[in-house]
Amino acid sequence: MKIETKYHGLIEVQEKEVVKFPNSLPGFLEEKEFTVIPFSEEGTFFILQSTKTPELGFVLTNPFKFYPDYDFNLENQAVDVLDLDDAADVNVYTVLTMANQFHDTTANLQAPVVINVKKKLGKQVILTGSPYQTKHKLFSEAQNK
Structure with missing residues (x-):
């Protein structure tokens, strides 16, 4: 199917992608339906793009690349919504708030997007x-110099 996207224009997306x-965002x-599109060739950033609304695309990254100690437990309700059988089927992303100066970009670690890649089910989990927090600097001051 063809979808119009916020950052990539008109693209072809396979239905299986x-x-x-189920609970929306x-x-x-x-x-209720999105696709994850690589935003950059090096595979660090992605777009969670609505299949229905072209202007609705969130920039994502794998939080473990920037925060190796990031850790949380999924509540049973989230496990049920995601129909998870195996932790190996999970991809975790964090939504980024892009800043005018890219080095000031922040990550929302309080509400990761969790996707069951095998069953193509997703949920944004609110960690209580x-x-x-909702705004963690993506790059440390040392990296900015």
């Missing part, structure tokens, strides 16, 4: 009682 979000109740 569409990830269903917080704040976007009508949006965790030390994580």
Whole structure:
């Protein structure tokens, strides 16, 4: 199927690449189908693109590349929604807030996007009682110099 995207224009997406979000994303109740598109060739950044709304695309990254100690447990309700049988079937992403100066970009570690890649089910999980915030600097001050 062809979809119009925020960052890549009109692209072809295989139906098997569409990830269903049964509970939608917080704040976007009508949006239940997305696809994950590589944003950069090196595989560090991705776009979670709505298949229905071209202007709805979130920049994502694998949080473990920037925060190796990042850790959380999925609640049973999330495991059920994702229909998870094996942790190996999970991809975890964090939504980025892009800054005018790229080195000021932040990551939302409090609400990771978790995808069951085998069954193509997704959920944005809101971590409660965790030390994580919605805005963690993606790059440390040392990396910016």
